[in-house]
Amino acid sequence: MKDEKNVYLVIGLGRFGQAICRTLAEKGKQVIAIDRTRQLVEEMAEVVDLAAQADATDSDALTKVGAKTADIAIVAIGSNIEASILATTILQDLQIPYVIARAENYTHARVLARVGANKVVFPERDMGERLATLLIHPWMSHFVQVPGSLFHV
Incomplete structure (x- = not known):
């Protein structure tokens, strides 16, 4: 991970994703936040630099919201394991330098690591x-x- 000028992309705005966004924003970091759910995006609109309703399993949608500018991406998607894996794969395809992904179980964690997550968290x-x-x-x-x-x- 680089210096203080990192751009953070947070995918999934449940409690975990929102906590990440709020903490990064409070520390003055540039944050792009996306989720499929409009209400969650609206809740974060005043907190982060850019909040967008988008499908993280769609490469074009991620590109349109500026995902390629991110130095660090956090896949904070909760129980939708398929979406989590697809989003992580797409972030690798977009050549995001560092990807952190949330896992639901150890099998999920192994798959996330195999598709390119640099760090997997529980x-x-x-x-x-x-x-x-x-x-x-x-x-x-x-x-x-x-x-x-x-x-x-």
Whole structure:
């Protein structure tokens, strides 16, 4: 991932996608947010630089909303595994440099990695692990996992 000037593309504006958009926007980052659902797009219109109703499984639709300008794309699609995989594949075809995708299960995660996701996340599992660690070690207000390690610092 590059420097502070990254353009972020967030696909899927459920709770997870909206939280990503809000946090990035609050930090002054440029965010393009898309979803199929008009109401969710309207909720984010005042938060992000561009909110668009589009089908992330349609390469032309992604191109029209400026997806090719993104340095980092987050596929935050929830339970629609097929759409998640197709969107991730299209982002690779569009040569987005870094793609993060949300997985519903381990098989889904393996497929996402195979079609080009640079990082696969499990929001509920990941947050559960972080919360448990904070409960065990309350003095840790912030921590990151060292790649390839079981330890957090």
